[in-house]
Amino acid sequence: MEYVIELKNVDKEFKVLNRHEGLKGSFQDLFSRDYKIIKAVNDVSMNIKPGEIVGYLGPNGAGKSTTIKMMTGVLQPTRGEILVNGKVPYKNRTANAQNIGVVFGQRSQLWWSLPLIESFKLLKDIYNISDKDYKDMLTLYESLVDIKELYSKPVRQMSLGQRTLSDILAAFLHNPPIVFLDEPTIGLDVSMKAKIRNLIKALNKEKNTTVILTTHDMGDVDALCERIVIIDKGTMLYDNDIEHLRSFFGAYRTLLIKTKKHPEELTDDEKKAELDNVEAIVKEAFADKEFTFSSTDEGWCSILIDESQVRLMKVLNHIQEKIKVYDVRLEEISTESVIRKIYEDAENMKKAN
Amino acid sequence: MRIKSWIALTRVSIMDFMQFRLSAFVMLIGNIIYLIVIYNLWKAIYASVDNATINGMSFNDTMIYLVLASAQFTFMEAYLVWMMSRSIQSGKIVLDLLKPVPYSQYLLFGLEGGNICAFVVTFIPTFIIVEIITKGYIHLGINTLFYLVAATLGMLINFAIDFFVGTICLYTQSTWGINIMKEVVVLFLSGATVPLAFFPETLRKIVMFFPFHAIYNTPLTFLTKGPELSLAESFIMVGEQAAWVIVLILIGKIFWKLSERVITVNGG
Numbered sequence: 219m220e221y222v223i224e225l226k227n228v229d230k231e232f233k234v235l236n237r238h239e240g241l242k243g244s245f246q247d248l249f250s251r252d253y254k255i256i257k258a259v260n261d262v263s264m265n266i267k268p269g270e271i272v273g274y275l276g277p278n279g280a281g282k283s284t285t286i287k288m289m290t291g292v293l294q295p296t297r298g299e300i301l302v303n304g305k306v307p308y309k310n311r312t313a314n315a316q317n318i319g320v321v322f323g324q325r326s327q328l329w330w331s332l333p334l335i336e337s338f339k340l341l342k343d344i345y346n347i348s349d350k351d352y353k354d355m356l357t358l359y360e361s362l363v364d365i366k367e368l369y370s371k372p373v374r375q376m377s378l379g380q381r382t383l384s385d386i387l388a389a390f391l392h393n394p395p396i397v398f399l400d401e402p403t404i405g406l407d408v409s410m411k412a413k414i415r416n417l418i419k420a421l422n423k424e425k426n427t428t429v430i431l432t433t434h435d436m437g438d439v440d441a442l443c444e445r446i447v448i449i450d451k452g453t454m455l456y457d458n459d460i461e462h463l464r465s466f467f468g469a470y471r472t473l474l475i476k477t478k479k480h481p482e483e484l485t486d487d488e489k490k491a492e493l494d495n496v497e498a499i500v501k502e503a504f505a506d507k508e509f510t511f512s513s514t515d516e517g518w519c520s521i522l523i524d525e526s527q528v529r530l531m532k533v534l535n536h537i538q539e540k541i542k543v544y545d546v547r548l549e550e551i552s553t554e555s556v557i558r559k560i561y562e563d564a565e566n567m568k569k570a571n
Numbered sequence: 572m573r574i575k576s577w578i579a580l581t582r583v584s585i586m587d588f589m590q591f592r593l594s595a596f597v598m599l600i601g602n603i604i605y606l607i608v609i610y611n612l613w614k615a616i617y618a619s620v621d622n623a624t625i626n627g628m629s630f631n632d633t634m635i636y637l638v639l640a641s642a643q644f645t646f647m648e649a650y651l652v653w654m655m656s657r658s659i660q661s662g663k664i665v666l667d668l669l670k671p672v673p674y675s676q677y678l679l680f681g682l683e684g685g686n687i688c689a690f691v692v693t694f695i696p697t698f699i700i701v702e703i704i705t706k707g708y709i710h711l712g713i714n715t716l717f718y719l720v721a722a723t724l725g726m727l728i729n730f731a732i733d734f735f736v737g738t739i740c741l742y743t744q745s746t747w748g749i750n751i752m753k754e755v756v757v758l759f760l761s762g763a764t765v766p767l768a769f770f771p772e773t774l775r776k777i778v779m780f781f782p783f784h785a786i787y788n789t790p791l792t793f794l795t796k797g798p799e800l801s802l803a804e805s806f807i808m809v810g811e812q813a814a815w816v817i818v819l820i821l822i823g824k825i826f827w828k829l830s831e832r833v834i835t836v837n838g839g
């Protein structure tokens with residue numbers, strides 16, 4: 219078997235009731251046949267090889283979780299074919315569950331009130347893991363993260379980071395060929411994110427587990443994925459390896475400027491104001507050129523520049539004439555900017571049509 | 572290998588129960604208040620008639636029956652419908668559906684530990700206290716063994732009904748009303764709140780066609796009427812329960828299989 223996961227022209231539609239307002243509306247809804255169809259996933263195809271880590275990216279509501287749920291078998295595709303480990307996931311879901319691991323965002327599969335190790339022991343028995351495999355897996359875990367001290371801790375007393383870590387370990391425990399991670403790093407601080415990325419990478423390497431990871435954190439992608447698939451409004455925009463993505467945008471470079479002494483202390487609104495100001499300055503001087511603007515978490519203004527249109531130094535010089543710049547950084551194109559660009563292009567294409 | 576999963580789930584649910592000692596305590600207090608209320612209620616009922624017995628039951632018979640029924644309630648009621656509706660609405664059910672154990676079994680054995688614990692913590696002490704106060708009213712013998720079997724089967728019937736009602740929660744947001752309705756119907760028609768002997772003749776006959784009486788009335792009969800039951804009668808009663816277990820679990824499974832589409836097709 220060449221591929222562990224195959225999706226062929228997969229659609230998923232949801233039928234939702236058009237709800238009416240108020241008490242009278244609630245009664246109307248009881249008998250209403252006024253449905254509308256939401257197309258959550260639209261003609262998605264991809265093939266995934268064993269051992270790959272695939273980053274599945276897209277903004278909120280893009281259809282990432284819906285796709286993952288179809289691959290796990292809890293959702294049935296409306297049209298198209300899915301094979302996971304060579305089987306149709308929703309047929310015989312319970313039996314297929316043996317061959318996958320899942321983590322859904324902030325939802326935990328661990329027993330809330332019990333020490334972590336009790337959840338692990340339960341999983342050992344329901345997944346029928348042999349004593350040896352179980353012991354080996356725990357030894358591996360202990361070599362990768364400080365998990366030992368969490369064994370006796372009730373899950374409800376854990377921090378979000380510790381719980382996410384535990385949930386990821388729980389998903390890998392029966393050594394499934396595929397693990398689905400739906401936004402595993404959401405809500406975590408920087409150091410915990412790094413820890414979790416290292417863990418996922420190490421487990422993937424050690425066990426050759428295929429990992430499908432949804433996220434909208436570009437750091438996850440840069441740290442983990444050789445391949446990314448981008449989806450927006452249910453439609454696939456991109457599927458290729460990350461190097462290809464970077465070379466595809468080879469003429470692009472990112473200019474980062476610091477317009478305040480301590481931009482990291484700005485509120486989100488103030489950061490936006492700074493960015494808008496810079497955007498206005500640049501657009502005024504280079505009206506016919508294309509740029510992509512964004513702010514970084516640290517409050518820097520980031521400008522994606524196509525050097526085949528205008529030299530980066532020209533833009534920088536112009537900005538410096540207009541406002542005080544505290545610091546400057548140049549970057550080869552970041553994945554984040556690339557993805558933003560892909561979204562924007564897709565938007566523009568739609569508008570043009 | 573399924574059995575290994577069952578045991579593991581039971582084990583975990585026992586430990587889970589231990590974590591909530593306080594709620595067991597609250598349950599006990601609630602139960603005592605309930606008993607004080609019904610004690611006074613039935614005292615008033617018996618005071619209002621001339622006979623010492625009503626429908627063949629003396630005040631003592633009635634009280635002992637109801638005390639045991641309420642003790643049985645504390646270990647049988649697992650609040651499955653609440654649990655299912657909550658996990659459906661929160662979406663947590665997705666994780667349960669992705670376990671290599673069928674959902675109904677995952678629920679049953681994930682609750683069973685709690686039932687066993689509550690049996691030990693509330694039913695056995697109640698039983699002993701009743702025996703001491705009444706100086707051996709409840710006959711101890713083969714009938715007590717039958718009680719254990721009948722209570723287990725009753726629990727399975729109760730589970731199957733709860734699972735069926737919980738499945739209805741897939742179709743509607745207003746699970747509160749459904750659950751209350753189920754509680755009232757099951758507790759009344761099973762003889763948990765009023766002994767079936769007090770039901771009018773026709774109602775009692777009708778009730779016998781439903782599975783509810785097999786949850787409370789049948790097991791409790793083994794305790795309160797122990798020596799009067801022949802072995803043959805006892806086996807017929809337990810056999811009827813077993814038949815209900817099979818029928819209801821089958822119906823529950825089929826209904827679930829059909830209703831699962833609400834999640835797998837409509838996304839819950």
Ligand SMILES: Nc1ncnc2c1ncn2[C@@H]1O[C@H](COP(=O)(O)OP(=O)(O)O)[C@@H](O)[C@H]1O
Nearest residue numbers: 232234258278279280281282283284837838839
């Ligand atoms: N059960 C559902 N019923 C109706 N609409 C849904 C359901 N689940 C998801 N959707 C809709 O499908 C789209 C994709 O959702 P989702 O896959 O959760 O996106 P993502 O995970 O990328 O944020 C959204 O518009 C969402 O509102």
Ligand SMILES: [Mg+2]
Nearest residue numbers: 282283284400
């Ligand atoms: Mg999602």
